[in-house]
Each structure stands twice: as structure tokens, then as C-alpha cells.
Amino acid sequence: MNGYSLSHLKELEAEAIHIIREVAAEFENPVMLYSIGKDSSVMVRLAEKAFYPGKVPFPLMHIDSKWKFREMIDFRDTYAKNNNWDLIVEYNKEGFESGVGPFSHGSKVHTDIMKTQALLAALDKYKFDAAFGGARRDEEKSRAKERIFSFRDKFHQWDPKNQRPELWDIYNTKVQKGESIRVFPISNWTELDVWQYIRLEKIPIVPLYFAKERPIIVQDGNLIMVDDDRMPKELAAKAQNRMVRFRTLGCYPLTGAVESSATTIEEIVEEMMTVTVSERTTRVIDFDQDGSMEQKKREGYF
Amino acid sequence: MVDEKLDIHEFLNRDEKKNLLRLITCGSVDDGKSTLIGRLMFDSKMLYDDQLSALEKDSKRIGHAGEDIDYALLLDGLKAEREQGITIDIAYRYFSTNKRKFIIADTPGHEQYTRNMVTGASTANLAIVLVDATKGVITQTRRHTFLVSLLGIKHVVLAVNKMDLVQYSQKVFSSICEEYKSFVNQLDIPDVEFIPISALKGDNVVEKSETTPWYQGKSMLAHIETVHVGSDRNFDDLRYPVQYVSRPDRDFRGFCARVASGIISKGDTIMALPSKKTSKVTSIITYDGELERAFPPQSVTITLEDEIDISRGEMIVHPDNLSHVERQFEAMLVWMDEKPMNPHGQFYIKHNTNTTKARFDSIRYKVDVNTLVKSEVPHFELNEIGRVVITTVKPLFFDAYKKNKSTGSFVLIDPVTNNTSAVGMIIDKIHADGLPHKITTADKEKINKGVGLISEQEYQEQYNQKGASIWITGLHGSGKNELAYSLEKRLFEKGATVVLLDGSSVRSGLSKELDFSPADRAENLRRVAEMSKILNDQGIITICSFISADDMVRKQIADIIGKDRFHLIYMDADVTFCKNNKPELYERAEQHTISNLPGVDCAYDIPTDADIVCKPQENEDNGSLILTYLADKGIFPVG
Numbered sequence: 051m052n053g054y055s056l057s058h059l060k061e062l063e064a065e066a067i068h069i070i071r072e073v074a075a076e077f078e079n080p081v082m083l084y085s086i087g088k089d090s091s092v093m094v095r096l097a098e099k100a101f102y103p104g105k106v107p108f109p110l111m112h113i114d115s116k117w118k119f120r121e122m123i124d125f126r127d128t129y130a131k132n133n134n135w136d137l138i139v140e141y142n143k144e145g146f147e148s149g150v151g152p153f154s155h156g157s158k159v160h161t162d163i164m165k166t167q168a169l170l171a172a173l174d175k176y177k178f179d180a181a182f183g184g185a186r187r188d189e190e191k192s193r194a195k196e197r198i199f200s201f202r203d204k205f206h207q208w209d210p211k212n213q214r215p216e217l218w219d220i221y222n223t224k225v226q227k228g229e230s231i232r233v234f235p236i237s238n239w240t241e242l243d244v245w246q247y248i249r250l251e252k253i254p255i256v257p258l259y260f261a262k263e264r265p266i267i268v269q270d271g272n273l274i275m276v277d278d279d280r281m282p283k284e285l286a287a288k289a290q291n292r293m294v295r296f297r298t299l300g301c302y303p304l305t306g307a308v309e310s311s312a313t314t315i316e317e318i319v320e321e322m323m324t325v326t327v328s329e330r331t332t333r334v335i336d337f338d339q340d341g342s343m344e345q346k347k348r349e350g351y352f
Numbered sequence: 353m354v355d356e357k358l359d360i361h362e363f364l365n366r367d368e369k370k371n372l373l374r375l376i377t378c379g380s381v382d383d384g385k386s387t388l389i390g391r392l393m394f395d396s397k398m399l400y401d402d403q404l405s406a407l408e409k410d411s412k413r414i415g416h417a418g419e420d421i422d423y424a425l426l427l428d429g430l431k432a433e434r435e436q437g438i439t440i441d442i443a444y445r446y447f448s449t450n451k452r453k454f455i456i457a458d459t460p461g462h463e464q465y466t467r468n469m470v471t472g473a474s475t476a477n478l479a480i481v482l483v484d485a486t487k488g489v490i491t492q493t494r495r496h497t498f499l500v501s502l503l504g505i506k507h508v509v510l511a512v513n514k515m516d517l518v519q520y521s522q523k524v525f526s527s528i529c530e531e532y533k534s535f536v537n538q539l540d541i542p543d544v545e546f547i548p549i550s551a552l553k554g555d556n557v558v559e560k561s562e563t564t565p566w567y568q569g570k571s572m573l574a575h576i577e578t579v580h581v582g583s584d585r586n587f588d589d590l591r592y593p594v595q596y597v598s599r600p601d602r603d604f605r606g607f608c609a610r611v612a613s614g615i616i617s618k619g620d621t622i623m624a625l626p627s628k629k630t631s632k633v634t635s636i637i638t639y640d641g642e643l644e645r646a647f648p649p650q651s652v653t654i655t656l657e658d659e660i661d662i663s664r665g666e667m668i669v670h671p672d673n674l675s676h677v678e679r680q681f682e683a684m685l686v687w688m689d690e691k692p693m694n695p696h697g698q699f700y701i702k703h704n705t706n707t708t709k710a711r712f713d714s715i716r717y718k719v720d721v722n723t724l725v726k727s728e729v730p731h732f733e734l735n736e737i738g739r740v741v742i743t744t745v746k747p748l749f750f751d752a753y754k755k756n757k758s759t760g761s762f763v764l765i766d767p768v769t770n771n772t773s774a775v776g777m778i779i780d781k782i783h784a785d786g787l788p789h790k791i792t793t794a795d796k797e798k799i800n801k802g803v804g805l806i807s808e809q810e811y812q813e814q815y816n817q818k819g820a821s822i823w824i825t826g827l828h829g830s831g832k833n834e835l836a837y838s839l840e841k842r843l844f845e846k847g848a849t850v851v852l853l854d855g856s857s858v859r860s861g862l863s864k865e866l867d868f869s870p871a872d873r874a875e876n877l878r879r880v881a882e883m884s885k886i887l888n889d890q891g892i893i894t895i896c897s898f899i900s901a902d903d904m905v906r907k908q909i910a911d912i913i914g915k916d917r918f919h920l921i922y923m924d925a926d927v928t929f930c931k932n933n934k935p936e937l938y939e940r941a942e943q944h945t946i947s948n949l950p951g952v953d954c955a956y957d958i959p960t961d962a963d964i965v966c967k968p969q970e971n972e973d974n975g976s977l978i979l980t981y982l983a984d985k986g987i988f989p990v991g
Contacts, residue, residue: 054615054647055582058372058453067651068610071596075664075705099639100608100651104600187444194443213441214772215467215688217474218761219610220702224770238455240446246367320360 059247063096066235068219069198070100073180073233074107076223080180080233081138083169084110086122087299088255089184091129092244093236095253097182098133109136111181113172115164116146117301119277125256140172152303153282160301170206173230180223180231188240198237204228241322249315258296259318261310265289272306370448373576376457376472376505378496379482384513388482388551389456392573393447395558442468451577466499466721466735467688470775473503474761477581480509480572485518485548489531495721497532501539502684502737502777504757506584508536509545509575515564516550522566538724540754543579547572585648589751590614591675591759592622592668593704598653606637606653607662612704612758614670616654617645623671624662625749630671631658648758665706667749667759675749675759680713683776684753685740687732689766691773695731696794699773701744703762708746710764715740732774739779745813753777804890811891815849817988819888821881821913822978825900825959826923827951829934831968835923836897839975843893846979848988851887853880854897868948874905881912888917893988901950903957919985921978922962927951929968 073080084090097106112126130137145163152160187194197213199221214222265276267288276289294307312318379385445456457472479500483493510532518524529546536544547556548564555561558573591612598606620633636643637653646652687693701710717726718738753760764774795805812818824832833854840852858880866872877900884894900906910918931938941949950956964981966974982988
């Protein structure tokens with residue numbers, strides 16, 4: 051050994067910084083999509099690192115489905131302000147005004163209108179030619195095959211059969227007008243890597259990740275938190291306080307909590323090492339049908 | 353996997369220090385490759401319970417493993433592939449043990465998917481090549497091994513799988529190993545290990561198995577946990593390909609890059625390529641504080657002592673250790689596109705952070721990946737591999753792939769479809785005069801027609817100018833030559849490539865036999881015009897300084913040169929001025945010792961279509977006027 055070796059996390063960090071800088075150098079109008087989740091928090095820190103001591107040369111964009119946990123929105127606004135980010139918040143106005151939501155329309159319609167459609171409209175509105183996402187390949191089967199620089203046609207569609215070969219660390223960034231690239235700088239990170247990095251780098255995350263007594267109802271086996279008064283009264287009435295935390299964050303009626311007593315990152319990791327369910331199972335949208343994530347991704351969902 | 357005795361803090365502190373091994377598994381659908389990966393992941397406990405229960409459910413529905421859990425299903429990501437029963441693209445898998453983290457590139461073994469294997473191999477430190485013990489070393493094994501060696505992987509494990517089906521026979525194992533050794537000796541792979549396994553039964557995958565007491569080596573997992581890959585990186589030759597220039601304010605200029613190879617230290621004297629300007633590293637900056645030195649694959653930002661101009665795509669090196677800086681090289685190319693290669697086409701080439709255009713000079717040969725036999729071909733199709741000579745428009749800063757993966761690799765992008773058409777590994781720099789000057793069929797056609805092999809655009813990019821004729825007309829003594837010569841010097845100093853033609857230079861040789869009769873004057877000018885055209889065609893700017901008194905003749909000249917390249921400058925001086933300026937010829941004309949001097953005994957047609965009219969008294973300004981005109985027209989520099 052010559053002393054010139056990096057730990058796996060430092061190697062992953064160096065890879066992500068290289069990817070982020072490549073996008074800033076080669077695209078005219080990139081954006082970083084920000085979901086407020088832990089993976090996004092890591093990605094945002096990597097962007098800050100990539101351009102330090104300069105300011106990050108692209109904005110953050112959050113697609114607000116209007117059904118996010120309130121703590122997420124507070125966290126988002128505080129973080130962006132404290133860290134001097136340009137923050138864009140977009141939502142599907144039409145969908146919102148006509149009252150689209152998971153309780154009234156079901157998870158499928160809600161996700162399509164308030165997330166996928168809202169995202170596509172926002173990407174078109176600002177004519178972004180590259181959009182960063184915090185997806186990881188170990189999250190879900192169809193992600194394992196996605197490129198780090200993932201091409202989208204002008205309808206934002208992903209064609210899993212026709213992906214550009216990606217070799218070494220040379221990324222093909224060529225797009226025609228209207229086409230775009232989704233970029234996943236933490237593709238090669240695992241869930242443990244993300245937690246470990248948050249721990250080492252002391253990255254702030256939404257408090258919902260830590261266990262606390264919260265008002266919970268049980269629906270189809272999922273532990274759903276009562277976050278506001280839009281939850282139908284007959285359901286909200288059944289709420290009981292339980293010690294829970296969230297392994298992923300999304301729209302509150304679609305994101306199941308897990309029973310937990312983990313109040314520190316170390317305890318979360320310890321729990322994770324012995325968990326009985328993988329990460330995305332607490333997201334209700336994945337269960338629609340076999341291969342449903344792939345379907346959504348083809349249509350433009352992140 | 354959490355050791356009972358380790359508390360979580362200790363576990364995380366150890367985990368933080370693990371390093372990463374990237375590996376690729378090569379084998380066909382039937383070799384049990386997916387089963388091996390599934391086994392490595394399962395037995396290192398990285399499968400979650402719900403993945404397992406889904407797996408059991410899926411195995412019963414569409415599995416191929418009978419009553420056993422079909423680990424292969426775990427890895428088949430996409431729906432269409434599941435239905436076909438094969439993995440058709442590359443998938444990345446992650447698992448970790450107490451010693452190391454692993455990223456597995458899972459790639460298919462079908463012949464038409466060379467593309468995917470090459471992709472997976474490009475980032476791998478180690479390759480597991482699977483053979484079926486009942487079949488031994490087959491064509492496909494050779495193909496996979498060749499690709500692994502082509503992509504420069506230094507560590508190979510030959511996993512002889514399905515040992516259970518040959519009664520764990522040492523004899524079978526040894527004869528497969530011997531056959532493989534004799535093949536692999538022809539290739540450049542320094543470290544080869546042989547392990548007898550049964551992926552299905554788990555023998556020698558994670559734990560050493562009792563079924564093979566004759567086997568002295570490690571289990572698969574133990575081997576990949578401990579194999580030393582740290583010295584595979586190049587720490588000798590500093591290559592710092594500038595990726596991004598950070599200028600948050602006027603006082604700070606940081607050059608961001610991922611160290612491709614070598615070590616850069618604070619205080620180092622560095623040189624920027626291609627400018628060859630030198631400076632010193634004043635700081636190595638990261639978000640987590642300044643560093644004394646940086647090494648691959650760190651992403652850092654450096655600042656320099658001097659304000660030298662370095663842009664993205666340029667390369668920082670140590671002055672005593674330069675990369676090649678060349679426009680031409682040889683490379684092994686893998687064709688990745690459904691669309692076959694157009695050997696006469698132009699491509700974008702992306703090499704490190706540098707993108708320029710490239711074309712093929714010649715195709716040396718194609719290699720048959722099964723037999724390694726070389727043959728001449730007119731072009732490559734999808735999944736074909738061969739050796740080519742490439743010329744780029746801008747110079748690249750490269751090393752041989754064998755010495756330096758990062759500066760020796762590139763991709764070619766189709767300028768129409770934007771697809772990644774091909775990927776290449778540079779063999780070594782080839783001196784232009786060492787090249788065979790092999791001329792393609794298309795080149796021959798061009799040469800027969802007298803068409804050059806260099807395009808107008810290539811001339812433009814090389815010279816940073818457009819071929820054009822600056823034709824200065826005016827009476828004898830009007831100051832044409834003063835303007836022409838000073839203009840030539842000023843253009844030359846700005847880096848233009850210029851040729852000056854005037855009466856004395858042309859008449860001393862090319863037009864030696866001609867006199868000053870109107871007919872011979874016209875012939876002289878025709879010759880000059882033709883010559884100027886040839887020079888313009890090859891990207892050169894010409895300055896032609898001739899009286900050229902006849903308007904008709906000037907129009908013919910414009911036709912020869914081409915109207916868009918012909919730029920007429922009129923030196924507007926009357927005869928009185930010219931006589932005072934250069935009296936000798938005028939006196940002789942008045943004494944009739946010479947004849948046909950325009951303005952005296954023959955007419956000078958004042959041009960009405962001049963692009964610029966110059967007054968001789970304002971010589972300095974006239975030059976500037978023309979330089980501005982050339983810049984405005986995008987002639988020099990190219991706009």
C-alpha cells in the first residue's frame with residue numbers, strides 16, 4: 051500500500067462530484083431535482099462540495115404534490131435559505147385547484163397528475179436540458195440498469211431498450227433541442243452508504259426519519275400518519291399515537307411509517323441491518339403492478 | 353453480517369474505512385452466472401426479507417430452477433427481459449462484507465451483446481469468468497477473456513462452475529485450468545486465479561467446501577475480499593484534465609478536475625497543455641479543507657500562482673512528464689451502434705473533458721473475438737472490434753490505454769443521432785511519418801477527381817481563417833505595395849497564414865515571358881487569379897497587389913477566384929499624387945520610352961464595386977480598416 055487509497059465513500063463522493071461538474075460544464079440549463087428526502091440531501095451536499103468555494107451554478111427544484119408532510123416543506127425552505135440555494139417550487143395548479151389528492155383519486159391518479167405531470171410541465175416551462183435526481187441503482191430492480199446519464203426524448207420518455215452505452219467515466223452529453231438527460235450522481239450508492247455519509251458529514255435531514263410518537267392509522271397494513279385535516283375524518287378518528295419513523299418520504303397518505311425506536315442515525319443503521327423489509331416497500335405506489343416502477347419511469351417519473 | 357460483538361458505532365467506524373472493488377461477471381445464461389451473483393449477495397446477507405419472499409413467489413411462477421430458489425430472478429430487472437428469460441443489458445449490483453464493498457456489473461454472455469460486456473468491463477478491477485465444468489473452455493470463454501484483456505482488467509478469476517455435475521473431479525478441474533492457461537498466456541492479464549465452485553449448491557462460493565478437499569485456494573468471496581488492486585492505478589504520471597473553471601469572484605480562479613493519474617502537490621511546478629505555460633500550485637482546495645496533495649480518483653480544485661488561461665478540456669501535467677499532444681493516433685475500437693460505421697464520416701470524439709471532431713484515416717484490421725484472427729474489412733458493424741487510425745481536428749492530450757486508462761480511452765458520438773457509436777482504447781502515439789499512409793477507396797476517388805482529402809472546414813479550424821483573396825487595385829505609385837506588405841505583416845503577427853503576390857514577384861518568374869501590352873497584362877492577371885484560387889481553396893489568405901486597370905479584367909478575376917472570396921480594395925490616388933510618389937515610370941512614359949502605363953497612355957477604370965476604398969495618405973488606418981473588414985466578414989479570425 052502506498053497510502054494513496056480512498057475509502058469507498060470518498061471514492062463514491064469523488065465520482066459524484068465529477069458527474070455534477072460534468073453536467074455544469076456541458077449543459078446550458080441544468081437543474082437539481084430536490085425531493086427533500088435523505089438521498090436528495092446527500093446529493094445537494096455533493097453539489098455544494100463540487101463547486102466550493104463558489105456557489106452552485108444551477109437551482110434546486112422541488113415538485114410539490116401539495117400532499118407532502120408539513121415538516122418536509124419547513125425543512126426545505128429553511129435549508130435552501132441557510133445554504134444560499136436558488137429554490138424553485140412548482141406544482142400542478144390545475145390538479146390542485148380541482149382537488150386531486152390520494153384520498154379522493156387514489157394513489158395512481160394522484161401520483162400521475164401531481165407528481166409526474168407536474169414534473170414534466172415544470173421541466174418544459176424552464177426548458178431544462180439536464181435534471182439531477184437522487185435515485186440509486188440498489189433501490190429497485192429497474193433502476194439497476196439505468197445509466198448515470200439517462201437520455202429522455204422530447205416527451206421525457208425513457209426507453210430501457212435503447213440506452214446509450216456508458217463506459218469509464220466518459221459521459222455522452224449530446225442532446226437535440228427539447229431532449230434532455232436525467233443525471234443520477236449517486237447511482238452507485240447503497241442505502242447504507244447514504245446513511246453513513248449523512249452521519250460522517252453531519253448532513254441535516256428531515257426529522258421524520260427519526261422515531262417519535264406520531265398519530266398513526268393502519269390502512270392495508272401500512273402505518274399512515276395523520277399530518278393534516280385533509281385526511282377523511284372517519285379515518286383520522288382512528289389515529290393512535292405510535293412510536294414510528296419513516297424510511298422514505300413522499301406524500302403523507304402514500305408513505306407508510308415503520309414502528310421504531312431509532313432516534314439517532316446509528317440506531318437507524320442498526321435497525322436497517324436487521325430489517326425485514328426493503329426500502330421502497332413503504333411506498334404504496336410500487337404495489338400497483340409488477341414492474342410498475344419501470345412503467346412510471348418510461349412515462350417520465352423520476 | 354453485524355458481528356454480535358461489534359456495537360453499531362464500531363461497525364460504522366469500520367465500514368467507513370472499507371474500500372471498493374468493482375467487478376464484472378462474464379458467462380452465458382446457462383453458466384449459472386446470475387445464480388453465482390445471487391449466492392454472493394444472499395450469503396453475505398444483503399438480501400432483504402421481502403426481496404426473498406418475492407423471489408420465492410417469482411421462482412414458482414417463472415423460475416428455471418425447479419424446487420430451489422432461482423437467484424437469477426433477483427437480478428433480472430426489466431419486464432421484457434424477464435419474459436424472454438435472459439438479461440439483455442447491463443445491471444449493477446451492490447453488496448458488502450466486513451472487509452470490502454463490491455459493485456458487480458452483471459452482463460450477458462450472448463455474442464450480440466459484446467457491447468454490454470465491454471461497458472461493464474470498462475470500470476471493473478476484476479473479472480469473474482465462468483465456465484461450465486461439463487463443457488470446459490468454450491469459444492465464449494475465450495471471447496470473454498479477450499474482452500477482459502482488451503479493456504485492461506488486471507485480475508481474472510476463472511470460476512469453474514457446476515462442479516457438482518462432474519462429481520467434484522479434480523481431474524476435470526485441472527484439465528480446464530490447463531486449457532485456459534495456454535489461452536490466457538497469449539493475452540495481457542497478470543493475475544489469474546482458478547476456483548472450482550457450484551453456484552447452485554454454494555460450494556466454494558462463500559465458504560470453502562468439503563466436497564473439494566484437493567483444492568488448496570480460497571473461496572470466491574474470500575478471494576475477492578482480499579485481492580490487492582490498489583496498485584493498479586497509475587500514480588506516476590500526473591494528468592489533471594481540467595473539467596470546470598470556477599470563478600466565483602474576480603480574485604479567485606480555481607481549476608476543477610478529477611485527478612486522472614499521478615499525484616499533484618502544493619508547490620508543484622505544473623505545465624498546461626497545449627499552451628505549455630508553466631506555473632505553481634498555490635493550493636488544493638476541497639469543501640473539507642485544503643490538501644497537501646491529491647491523487648486519483650479524487651475530485652479537487654487547484655489554484656495557481658500565475659494568471660494563466662486554462663479552459664475546460666486542457667490538461668495540467670508536470671513539465672518533465674508530458675502526455676502526447678497529437679491529432680493522430682491508433683486505437684482499438686469497439687463498434688457499439690446498430691448503425692454500421694461510415695468509414696468516411698465525421699464523429700464527435702469525447703476524450704476526458706475534451707470534445708472535438710474526428711475521422712478515420714484507415715481501418716487496419718478487424719479481430720474475430722472468437723478466434724482472434726485478424727482480417728481486412730471496409731467498416732465495422734455492431735459488436736465488431738478492430739484497430740483504426742484516427743485524426744482529430746484539435747489535438748488530444750493522451751497516453752496509451754495500457755499505461756493510463758483515463759487518458760487512453762475515448763468515445764465516438766454520431767453527430768446526427770447523438771448515439772455513442774464506438775468506444776476506443778488508444779494503442780500509442782504514431783508519428784505521422786511512421787504511418788503507412790493507407791488511402792481508402794473513397795480517398796482514391798477524391799484524388800482521381802483532384803479533390804483534396806482535407807475539407808474546407810478542417811482548413812478553417814486548423815488555420816482559424818477562411819481562404820480569401822484581398823485584391824488591391826490602384827495606379828502605379830498609389831501606395832498599393834506599402835499597404836499590401838504592411839497588411840501581410842500585421843496578419844502574420846496575429847497568426848494568420850498569408851501569401852503575398854505582387855507584380856515584381858510574379859513577373860520575375862511565373863510571368864517572365866509576358867510584356868506590358870494589354871493582352872499580356874490580362875494574361876498575367878489571369879495567372880495570378882488562378883494561383884490565388886488554388887491557395888484560397890487550401891485555406892490560405894492571399895494579398896494580391898496589382899494595378900489591374902481594366903474593369904472587365906477585374907470582373908474576370910473575380911469569376912476565377914469566386915465572388916464570395918474576392919475582396920476588392922481600391923487605392924484611391926490621383927495621377928498627380930502617384931507621380932510625386934514614384935516619378936520614374938511616369939517620366940519614362942511621358943518621354944515615350946515605355947508605353948501602356950495606366951493613367952498616362954492607357955485608361956485606368958476607377959472601380960465602382962470596391963469593398964473598401966483607401967486613401968494612400970492614411971496608410972496605418974487603411975490596414976486597420978481591412979483587418980476590421982476581415983474580422984466582420986468572419987474571414988480572419990473565423991467568426
